[in-house]
Amino acid sequence: MPGVKKTVYVITLCLIFLPFVLVTDIFPFFRFGMFAEPVRRAVQTESFVVEFENLRGQTQIFNPEKYEIPEENFQYLARNYYYRKEAPLMLKRLRAAQAFTTKNWSLFKITFPIDQPLHRDTIRIMQLP
Amino acid sequence: MKRSLQIAFFIIGVLLPLLFYELWGKELVIAIFEGKGTVFSGFVNAIYPRFAVEKNRLPLDFFMHKSFQIILRCSLLFLLAGLFFYSQKKYSRFSTLTANFSSVKTSVHAVIGLRIVFFLLLLVAGKDIYDDLRALLPMEDFFRPISFLKVLHIPFPSKRESFILYGIFFFACFMGIFGIRPVAFSTLAAVCFILYQAYLNSFEKMDHGFAPLIYAALLFPFVLFEKYKAKKKNTPIFYSWSLRLIQIVIALVYFQAGIEKLLISGFHWVSAETFRSYIYLHNAPVGLWVASSDFLSFLLPLCGLVFQLSFPLLLFYPKLLKLPILLTGVLFHLGTVLLFGISHFFNPWLFTYIFFIDLSLIGKPISSLSTYFKT
Numbered sequence: 275m276p277g278v279k280k281t282v283y284v285i286t287l288c289l290i291f292l293p294f295v296l297v298t299d300i301f302p303f304f305r306f307g308m309f310a311e312p313v314r315r316a317v318q319t320e321s322f323v324v325e326f327e328n329l330r331g332q333t334q335i336f337n338p339e340k341y342e343i344p345e346e347n348f349q350y351l352a353r354n355y356y357y358r359k360e361a362p363l364m365l366k367r368l369r370a371a372q373a374f375t376t377k378n379w380s381l382f383k384i385t386f387p388i389d390q391p392l393h394r395d396t397i398r399i400m401q402l403p
Numbered sequence: 404m405k406r407s408l409q410i411a412f413f414i415i416g417v418l419l420p421l422l423f424y425e426l427w428g429k430e431l432v433i434a435i436f437e438g439k440g441t442v443f444s445g446f447v448n449a450i451y452p453r454f455a456v457e458k459n460r461l462p463l464d465f466f467m468h469k470s471f472q473i474i475l476r477c478s479l480l481f482l483l484a485g486l487f488f489y490s491q492k493k494y495s496r497f498s499t500l501t502a503n504f505s506s507v508k509t510s511v512h513a514v515i516g517l518r519i520v521f522f523l524l525l526l527v528a529g530k531d532i533y534d535d536l537r538a539l540l541p542m543e544d545f546f547r548p549i550s551f552l553k554v555l556h557i558p559f560p561s562k563r564e565s566f567i568l569y570g571i572f573f574f575a576c577f578m579g580i581f582g583i584r585p586v587a588f589s590t591l592a593a594v595c596f597i598l599y600q601a602y603l604n605s606f607e608k609m610d611h612g613f614a615p616l617i618y619a620a621l622l623f624p625f626v627l628f629e630k631y632k633a634k635k636k637n638t639p640i641f642y643s644w645s646l647r648l649i650q651i652v653i654a655l656v657y658f659q660a661g662i663e664k665l666l667i668s669g670f671h672w673v674s675a676e677t678f679r680s681y682i683y684l685h686n687a688p689v690g691l692w693v694a695s696s697d698f699l700s701f702l703l704p705l706c707g708l709v710f711q712l713s714f715p716l717l718l719f720y721p722k723l724l725k726l727p728i729l730l731t732g733v734l735f736h737l738g739t740v741l742l743f744g745i746s747h748f749f750n751p752w753l754f755t756y757i758f759f760i761d762l763s764l765i766g767k768p769i770s771s772l773s774t775y776f777k778t
Contacts, residue, residue, distance in 0.1 A: 279505070279644045279645075282622075282625060282644075282645070282648065283505065283644070283648060286622065286648060286652065287651075290618070290652055290655055290656075290659075291480060294476060294659050294663075295473060295476040295477055295480060296450055296451075296473060297469055297472050297473055297476070298450055298451050298453075299609045300450070300550065301549050301550035301551075301600075301601060301604055301609070302550070302597050302600065302601070302617050302621070304609065304611050304614040305659075305663070306611060306614070306656060306659045306660035306663055307660075307663045307667065308611060308660070309664070309681055310660075310663040310664045310666075310667040310668060310672070311667055311668065312667070312668040312671060312672065312677055319684065340538070341538050341539055341541060341542045342531075342534070342535045342538035342539055343539070343542065343606060346608070346745070347606060347607075347608040347610070350607055350608040351545060351606060351607050351608065353456065353460075354453075354456045354607050357455075357456040357457075357459040357460050358455060358456060358459075367542075367544040367545060370544065371541040371542050371544070372541075373541075388680050388683045388684060389679070389680070389683045391683070391686060
């Protein structure tokens with residue numbers, strides 16, 4: 275048993291510290307850097323909103339939580355697609371995920387100062403008919 | 404001679420990363436940032452998949468700082484490991500202390516109680532496996548497999564596969580609760596839970612909400628195996644290294660979360676401005692109320708940081724610090740819900756506090772029900 279103990283101790287501690295050293299998550303081992311980055315109030319923050327028209331022609335905001343994707347995770351997803359210049363692909367995929375026919379899918383990027391969320395600038399990134 | 408070699412190994416380990424960074428590292432980071440192919444480009448893309456996104460939205464300084472952090476942490480770990488091994492060889496008192504520290508006294512009854520509570524909590528944490536995976540199915544196109552899912556080319560599960568995973572997980576947890584082949588079934592439950600978490604985390608965002616629970620689930624079969632051996636040897640009280648390792652890992656999780664803040668932001672992190680910025684990002688009503696007070700905006704992050712950094716002290720002074728630290732932990736997680744509106748009151752991080760509590764009060768009466776529970 276002491277041999278097993280030593281091996282498990284060494285492997286576990288190495289794996290626990292590996293994401294810490296590499297500053298990244300290596301699932302199922304994590305880096306605990308949440309809330310560690312300095313944030314300045316003057317910096318603009320951004321959020322993304324997806325809209326579409328339903329069968330009745332009403333405009334609806336896409337709700338990711340319907341698919342068990344928390345809003346925060348959806349923001350990451352949208353941001354990643356936007357910065358990878360894959361916004362059209364994202365909208366196509368979202369449209370395909372709907373059980374009903376929908377049209378006019380739009381991705382909006384909203385920017386605002388962190389401490390003034392009402393001072394918003396909204397840009398339509400793209401629209402998919 | 405052997406000792407000189409060991410000392411040289413650790414000194415080189417501390418200095419080499421720093422030297423490498425000064426001579427080549429900075430230029431390599433600039434080259435990768437500018438999209439020039441280098442020998443490290445593939446490695447960077449593999450371990451840091453967000454780079455493709457972040458290089459479009461963050462300046463070069465951010466990546467210089469991040470790469471220096473990696474170098475600094477490599478050196479820091481070599482330094483700490485070197486000091487640890489040196490102290491172990493040099494001071495017999497230190498080696499005795501570490502040998503004693505690496506195990507914790509427990510009892511067969513306590514492990515039985517722990518087994519039952521742990522599997523019940525795991526059931527709570529995994530109760531939505533089927534619903535979550537079924538709801539995510541229409542979003543399958545967004546699935547970007549991580550870690551072993553990527554390596555093994557494991558696709559997103561169909562409805563039937565999700566149901567099978569859910570069934571196996573539940574079956575394994577129930578077997579664990581009733582003590583039937585607990586080592587094997589706790590391993591199976593851990594595998595199912597990690598697979599479920601891997602699927603959830605394969606949508607471009609890593610959720611740390613279950614991290615300590617995953618670590619505990621990975622190590623828990625060893626605790627059950629030690630208990631099995633103790634029972635076989637008829638030693639109701641025994642020293643468990645694996646239970647101690649779970650405690651160490653949980654303490655390190657908190658400690659890492661604290662030390663990350665200092666390494667990334669320095670002591671500037673404990674400023675009212677940083678705290679307020681996080682509050683404004685989340686816009687929770689209680690958080691906004693706290694943000695209006697300079698005193699609270701300074702005090703609360705300071706308390707949070709002190710709590711995270713001091714969590715490992717619980718391992719050294721359990722009698723004195725166990726209760727205050729665990730209660731502070733409950734308040735800490737409650738605070739994140741109220742101030743930032745993230746996570747929820749039944750935070751899975753809190754589930755792992757059971758590994759610091761003697762649950763023989765539950766295990767003892769269960770032992771008398773041997774008709775229903777294998778002990």
